Amino acid sequence: MDNMFRRIAVLLFLFIVTIGLVGCNTQEENKEESSQDQNSSAEVEEQEDGSQEESKLETEYPLTVTDATGTEVTFDSEPTKLVSLIPSDTEILFALGAGDEVLAVDDNSNYPEETADLPKLGSTYSGLNEEELIALQPDVVFINTQLQPEVAAQLRAKDIKVFGSNPQSIEEIMEAITRTGTILNNQEEAKAVTDQMNEDLQYVKDKLANVEPKKVYAEYSAGWSFGSGEFANDLINLAGGENIFADQESWFEVNPEEVIKRNPEVILYTSGEEGAGQENKEQILSRDGWDVIDAVKNERVVGVNSTKASRVGPRITESLIEIFEAIHPKLAE
Amino acid sequence: MLLLFSFTLSLSIGSSMIPITEVWSVLLGKGDEVSTAIVINVRLPRIILAILVGSALAVAGAGFQGVLRNPLADPYILGVSSGASFGAAFVILFGLQSALFGMYSIPIVAFLTGVLTLLLVIKIAMTSGQMKKETLILSGVVVQAFLGSFISLMVSMSGKAINEIVFWMMGSLTMRGWEYPKIMAPYLFIGIVILLSQGRALNLFTLGERQALHLGVNVERTKMVVLVTSTLLTASAVSVSGVIGFVGLVVPHLIRMVVGPDYRLIIPLSVFGGSIYVLWADTIARMALMPKEIPLGVVTSLLGAPFFAYLLKKGKKGVKL
Numbered sequence: 001m002d003n004m005f006r007r008i009a010v011l012l013f014l015f016i017v018t019i020g021l022v023g024c025n026t027q028e029e030n031k032e033e034s035s036q037d038q039n040s041s042a043e044v045e046e047q048e049d050g051s052q053e054e055s056k057l058e059t060e061y062p063l064t065v066t067d068a069t070g071t072e073v074t075f076d077s078e079p080t081k082l083v084s085l086i087p088s089d090t091e092i093l094f095a096l097g098a099g100d101e102v103l104a105v106d107d108n109s110n111y112p113e114e115t116a117d118l119p120k121l122g123s124t125y126s127g128l129n130e131e132e133l134i135a136l137q138p139d140v141v142f143i144n145t146q147l148q149p150e151v152a153a154q155l156r157a158k159d160i161k162v163f164g165s166n167p168q169s170i171e172e173i174m175e176a177i178t179r180t181g182t183i184l185n186n187q188e189e190a191k192a193v194t195d196q197m198n199e200d201l202q203y204v205k206d207k208l209a210n211v212e213p214k215k216v217y218a219e220y221s222a223g224w225s226f227g228s229g230e231f232a233n234d235l236i237n238l239a240g241g242e243n244i245f246a247d248q249e250s251w252f253e254v255n256p257e258e259v260i261k262r263n264p265e266v267i268l269y270t271s272g273e274e275g276a277g278q279e280n281k282e283q284i285l286s287r288d289g290w291d292v293i294d295a296v297k298n299e300r301v302v303g304v305n306s307t308k309a310s311r312v313g314p315r316i317t318e319s320l321i322e323i324f325e326a327i328h329p330k331l332a333e
Numbered sequence: 334m335l336l337l338f339s340f341t342l343s344l345s346i347g348s349s350m351i352p353i354t355e356v357w358s359v360l361l362g363k364g365d366e367v368s369t370a371i372v373i374n375v376r377l378p379r380i381i382l383a384i385l386v387g388s389a390l391a392v393a394g395a396g397f398q399g400v401l402r403n404p405l406a407d408p409y410i411l412g413v414s415s416g417a418s419f420g421a422a423f424v425i426l427f428g429l430q431s432a433l434f435g436m437y438s439i440p441i442v443a444f445l446t447g448v449l450t451l452l453l454v455i456k457i458a459m460t461s462g463q464m465k466k467e468t469l470i471l472s473g474v475v476v477q478a479f480l481g482s483f484i485s486l487m488v489s490m491s492g493k494a495i496n497e498i499v500f501w502m503m504g505s506l507t508m509r510g511w512e513y514p515k516i517m518a519p520y521l522f523i524g525i526v527i528l529l530s531q532g533r534a535l536n537l538f539t540l541g542e543r544q545a546l547h548l549g550v551n552v553e554r555t556k557m558v559v560l561v562t563s564t565l566l567t568a569s570a571v572s573v574s575g576v577i578g579f580v581g582l583v584v585p586h587l588i589r590m591v592v593g594p595d596y597r598l599i600i601p602l603s604v605f606g607g608s609i610y611v612l613w614a615d616t617i618a619r620m621a622l623m624p625k626e627i628p629l630g631v632v633t634s635l636l637g638a639p640f641f642a643y644l645l646k647k648g649k650k651g652v653k654l
Contacts, residue, residue, distance in 0.1 A: 125489065125491075126489055126490060221497060222508060223507055223508045223626075245624065248624065248625065252625040252626070253500070253505070253507065253625060253626040253628075254624055254625065254626065255507065255619050255623055255624045255625065255626055256375050256507060256508055257371045257375050257376060257619075258623065258624035260367060260370055260371050260375065261367065261371065263367070287508065287510060288374040288375065288378060288510035288511050288512075289370040289371060289373070289374025289375040289510075290370075291370070292366050292367055292369075292370040
């Protein structure tokens with residue numbers, strides 16, 4: 001019996017050790033693979049550096065740029081301690097490859113995933129944590145002057161360098177990305193981002209050549225829509241749609257009678273990531289009296305990712321394509 | 334009569350310019366598809382809901398004023414609206430609008446929290462089996478303030494440019510469809526019948542609770558019945574429409590100025606007064622800035638306050654509140 005027990009123990013021990021070794025092995029393999037990846041990508045970069053030696057865009061400091069508040073902001077050297085207090089600028093910083101220089105962001109910055117690990121400094125609506133912001137001693141703080149009209153003055157009064165932007169169109173978003181790239185000495189990356197955005201824009205423009213716009217009703221939340229003068233309205237126009245409430249301005253609660261009367265061909269509603277917000281669609285489809293609307297009859301009620309559409313950042317052209325596909329599904333095929 | 338007139342007129346006018354003749358042909362079953370959808374499925378349920386909400390609030394207001402013998406009493410005085418708003422704000426803040434009870438999540442939660450609030454208020458006010466009306470009002474104020482601070486907190490946490498919580502609290506009857514009036518109608522009917530049966534007792538209340546007791550009224554029981562019924566009516570109205578101010582305060586007073594302090598008349602007439610008041614206010618809410626909507630609670634207060642002030646000034650000599 002004793003012998004038997006010992007054998008089983010030895011077998012178990014061997015078994016565990018084997019598993020452990022296999023486990024270690026795979027981990028090491030993974031490590032090697034990832035380090036190889038890094039090596040190869042580094043090499044690629046070096047090669048690029050080599051081949052573009054003459055044309056490589058370098059920012060010369062000191063650099064003075066006028067921001068959206070009309071203030072001349074001077075950078076004596078390349079800023080490396082960055083803070084963004086607005087999700088769109090956070091996305092820009094990460095898209096420019098400056099993510100590891102970002103010290104902290106606001107509460108609403110949730111893209112890309114890396115932002116989850118960063119310290120959060122509150123939000124404009126619930127109040128910013130100025131003390132923590134000052135303690136970080138950032139080289140520059142990025143804000144949006146439309147959504148945060150008072151923040152620039154507030155922070156400048158405390159000797160914090162603020163750079164405000166306020167892009168109102170896709171072109172201005174690209175300009176803002178280029179400008180941020182210049183400030184950070186990441187001009188190459190900025191060019192790559194804006195090139196992709198231009199490509200997206202051109203794709204939609206080509207598809208929509210000689211196409212009649214479709215009548216669109218866009219619902220921000222149940223019963224709420226917007227008129228012209230809003231960025232979202234411009235997006236719909238660019239995507240080959242015509243907002244049925246373009247004769248109105250700003251955001252407002254609609255009279256449902258009017259939606260029926262204006263008979264949209266497509267209804268857009270806001271959805272989250274991965275098809276969340278499905279219940280909004282069912283709610284729209286089941287509203288009393290809405291069954292006579294063309295969009296409801298033909299089930300052309302489509303969700304649009306509201307985060308992408310509302311942030312004036314690098315993903316705006318992705319949003320444009322999404323809205324274009326929602327309005328003109330046949331053209332998109 | 335006046336209600337019937339208001340009803341047909343309100344049905345005929347709307348943000349979509351449908352001529353009155355077209356409205357009538359729709360009602361006779363001969364309208365085109367779009368007009369029929371608008372009149373029958375959007376406008377009609379909304380008008381009926383306005384009537385139901387208005388009568389519920391006005392009757393509840395009359396009930397509260399009768400029991401508490403306080404001219405400032407309105408359906409919200411015991412914190413029902415704060416309770417309902419708290420529930421609605423909670424649902425909106427955590428995005429549970431369709432997670433709990435389908436599309437009725439907000440109404441159901443708001444109704445429950447509204448009723449729970451009253452229970453809490455009564456519990457606080459109850460001392461050795463008795464409720465003094467002063468204690469009741471004060472405990473209502475306390476609970477209201479407490480819940481109000483939570484609501485403000487939730488509003489500040491929601492961090493959206495268009496704050497759904499704020500707009501819900503301003504009241505609206507848009508996008509409700511047929512289901513809401515269908516659900517609300519039976520509650521309203523039962524509630525009104527119960528309050529009507531208490532009209533005589535409420536008349537005796539005006540003499541004072543002790544006198545009422547001597548005249549054979551079961552004071553504590555009447556108080557409880559009227560308070561609970563009025564609260565249920567208020568909670569049902571608030572849960573479907575949000576907080577619509579001034580109706581429950583002004584309408585019973587108006588009726589009292591006209592017919593005198595007889596609750597056997599005030600209660601049934603408040604039903605009609607409240608209906609007409611909210612019906613017109615909602616017609617203005619959907620018409621004034623078309624195709625935009627104005628929050629209904631804004632309209633009722635905007636119209637109600639100056640009108641009430643005028644009546645107060647004019648009626649000062651003859652009528653006592």
